[in-house]
Amino acid sequence: MINMLTNYQTRDLQSLIHPYTNAMAIKTTGAHFVEKGDGIYVYDNENKRYLEGMSGLWCCGLGFSDPELIEAAKLQIEKLPYYHLFSGRSHEPAVELAEKIKELAPGHMSRVFYQSSGSEANESQIKLAWYYNNAKGRRNKKKIISRKKGYHGVSIVSASLTGLPYNHKDFDLPLDFVKHTETPHFWREKIEGETEKDFALRLAKSLEELLLNEDPDTVAAFIAEPVMGAGGVIVPPESYFEEIGKVLKKYDIIAISDEVICGFGRTGEWFGSQTLGMSPNSISMAKQLTAGYAPLSAVAIDNEMANVIEEHTGTLGTFGHGFTYGGHPVGCAVGIKALEIYQERNILQNVRNLSSSFKSKLNSFSDHDIVGEARSLGLMGALELTPNKTPAPFKEPGKVGAKMASELLNKGIMIRAIGDSVAFCPPMIITEQQLDELFDPVKKALDATRDWAFAEGILD
Ligand SMILES: Cc1ncc(COP(=O)(O)O)c(C=O)c1O
Numbered sequence: 001m002i003n004m005l006t007n008y009q010t011r012d013l014q015s016l017i018h019p020y021t022n023a024m025a026i027k028t029t030g031a032h033f034v035e036k037g038d039g040i041y042v043y044d045n046e047n048k049r050y051l052e053g054m055s056g057l058w059c060c061g062l063g064f065s066d067p068e069l070i071e072a073a074k075l076q077i078e079k080l081p082y083y084h085l086f087s088g089r090s091h092e093p094a095v096e097l098a099e100k101i102k103e104l105a106p107g108h109m110s111r112v113f114y115q116s117s118g119s120e121a122n123e124s125q126i127k128l129a130w131y132y133n134n135a136k137g138r139r140n141k142k143k144i145i146s147r148k149k150g151y152h153g154v155s156i157v158s159a160s161l162t163g164l165p166y167n168h169k170d171f172d173l174p175l176d177f178v179k180h181t182e183t184p185h186f187w188r189e190k191i192e193g194e195t196e197k198d199f200a201l202r203l204a205k206s207l208e209e210l211l212l213n214e215d216p217d218t219v220a221a222f223i224a225e226p227v228m229g230a231g232g233v234i235v236p237p238e239s240y241f242e243e244i245g246k247v248l249k250k251y252d253i254i255a256i257s258d259e260v261i262c263g264f265g266r267t268g269e270w271f272g273s274q275t276l277g278m279s280p281n282s283i284s285m286a287k288q289l290t291a292g293y294a295p296l297s298a299v300a301i302d303n304e305m306a307n308v309i310e311e312h313t314g315t316l317g318t319f320g321h322g323f324t325y326g327g328h329p330v331g332c333a334v335g336i337k338a339l340e341i342y343q344e345r346n347i348l349q350n351v352r353n354l355s356s357s358f359k360s361k362l363n364s365f366s367d368h369d370i371v372g373e374a375r376s377l378g379l380m381g382a383l384e385l386t387p388n389k390t391p392a393p394f395k396e397p398g399k400v401g402a403k404m405a406s407e408l409l410n411k412g413i414m415i416r417a418i419g420d421s422v423a424f425c426p427p428m429i430i431t432e433q434q435l436d437e438l439f440d441p442v443k444k445a446l447d448a449t450r451d452w453a454f455a456e457g458i459l460d
Contacts, residue, residue: 005030008045037064040427040434042414053408053415053438054425058229058261058380059292061428062341069293069337076333085114085327093332100339101300104270107280109300111310114327118260119153121284121297122223125256126157127321128282129220132254132305135312142177143214145207145222145253149183149231152223152258152284161223164231179214181207183228184236187373187384188391196237204243208250216251226272229261232421233382235375241278254281254305260297264288265342265428267378268352275377281305288428291338296331347428351379354435361439362424368443370400370450370459379428383442384421385449387459394420395458403452407445413438 005013009030017023018031033045040063042052055061062069076093083091098112113128115121126144133141144161146152152161159167160174163183168174182203183189190199211219222244228234248255257280262272266288269275273283282305286297301309313319325331342348355378362374362381372386385400386392394400401417408415408422416423426438453459 006045008033039063039065040430048412050409050412050414051434051438052427053413054423055427056292057287058266058425059287061265061288061347062291062338063427063429066291066293066341068341069291069334072333072337073294073330076330080329083329084322084324086322091327091329091332093329093336094327097332097335097339098298100336101285101298104339105283105300106271106274107283108302109283110303111301111306113299113301114332115297115299115323116295116325116328116331117153117297118258118284118286119155119158120323120326121260121286121299122152122158122161122256122258123155124299124321125223125282125284126161126221128299128301128305128309129254129256131312131321132308133220135308135315138217140218141220143219144178145210145219146178146180147183147224147228148180149185149228149234150180150223150225150258151228151230152225152260179210179219181210183231183234184240185232185234186237187375197239200237200240200243203240204247207244208247211247211251211253216253219251219253221254221256222248223256223258224278225258225260226262226276226278227267227377227380229380229423229425230418232384232418233375233380233423233425235377236276239277241273241276245277245279256280256282256284258284260284260286261288261380261425264339265348265351265378266380266425268348268355270348289338290331290334291341293338294328294331294334295325296328296335342428345429350430351428354430354432355379357432358424358435361435364439365442365446368446368450370446370453376424379430380423380425382418382421382423383446386420387453394453399456399458400449400453404445404449407448408441411441411445413441413445 012031034042035045036043041049042064043049101112102109146161148163150163152158160178163180186196186199257273257278259271263285267275273280282301284299290296358379359376362376365371366374370385371383372389373384387394398419401420404422405417
């Protein structure tokens with residue numbers, strides 16, 4: 001098989017380690033090269049067109065060829081291709097973007113700190129929470145509560161926050177100051193007779209028990225994505241964040257909203273915490289902050305945290321944290337333009353307008369033999385594939401999801417398999433007609449996947 005690989009596929013295998021890839025499996029298939037973008041489509045190197053149903057990695061909300069974003073990057077790279085914010089230096093794009101973030105974010109955010117990636121943003125979050133508590137003399141308040149199936153990145157701390165086994169196994173993680181609480185997945189985790197509200201209350205109670213077991217005076221923060229993305233697009237039950245918020249307030253725990261996916265319109269509001277009633281003290285953002293056109297992430301913190309932290313830098317003489325590329329001027333210029341476009345082209349309104357038809361199209365597959373649950377919010381959703389419409393897994397977990405993704409790929413649709421769930425997160429500029437294009441091949445792909453699973457003995 002190896003001799004069927006193209007020149008670049010061979011060179012790829014000889015030169016790269018691919019993230020989230022079985023390196024042995026791609027030795028026979030080779031990597032799939034994507035060459036160019038056009039609106040919500042990308043083309044591979046055989047000029048085959050795909051509707052990019054995942055916005056790349058949940059980031060390219062404005063598609064893959066926006067001329068205004070390209071122009072913003074070009075102008076900035078010509079004017080000032082690099083500068084940093086260390087030692088009191090600054091540049092105008094960094095300030096303008098921070099002001100815009102403050103204006104849009106919920107919860108009276110008062111300061112913005114930049115990094116390049118979502119993982120780094122969450123890394124900063126934990127350092128800020130520790131620094132803040134140390135400044136207040138609360139030196140034992142260090143533990144962080146995260147959630148099973150939450151995704152917060154892959155650096156050592158952010159991967160520890162992540163609650164997915166493959167991010168921990170053989171990386172010697174999670175670090176032990178991170179404690180994981182329950183996943184707010186009603187369909188999978190509810191008990192007989194429980195309503196969504198009962199379930200939310202039970203999860204809040206479970207969080208409180210965890211806090212009491214750990215001693216709340218040793219817990220600094222709770223981190224959550226408003227909608228869990230990489231854990232399978234899990235939309236929390238009604239009143240979940242309201243109930244969780246009460247517990248966090250009671251024990252003086254910082255609430256961190258990880259808006260790396262949900263931020264900037266994905267759920268129909270600027271931030272997922274607004275859609276879902278979460279009241280954060282600090283927010284992580286990345287991805288759609290620049291519509292994916294430049295690497296940039298930001299952490300916004302509220303007034304109370306900002307005051308304490310700023311004062312403490314005065315005591316210590318500096319703030320000993322910062323990344324070379326944090327607040328990169330090209331990233332900031334692209335970010336300013338992306339936010340301007342979201343506003344001027346009413347992108348959030350497009351998400352709101354399309355979200356019910358996105359939901360009903362996904363729900364139309366609910367009756368299929370191998371669909372356990374269809375779920376969505378805004379323009380992010382998933383079909384969870386299961387053998388008998390209950391949460392019980394397939395005999396060989398992961399294979400059915402992967403087969404479904406490859407069936408759709410053959411039909412010109414790029415989506416992402418997350419175990420046996422398949423996720424959909426199209427660019428927010430998608431039209432109603434293009435939504436049909438995205439979902440039209442799904443029924444046939446489900447049929448083909450089910451037939452294959454029978455033939456393989458994965459389904460009886
Ligand atoms: C919610 C969330 N947080 C953090 C991250 C990590 O971001 P990055 O891959 O840029 O480090 C991701 C990535 O998908 C994410 O979805």
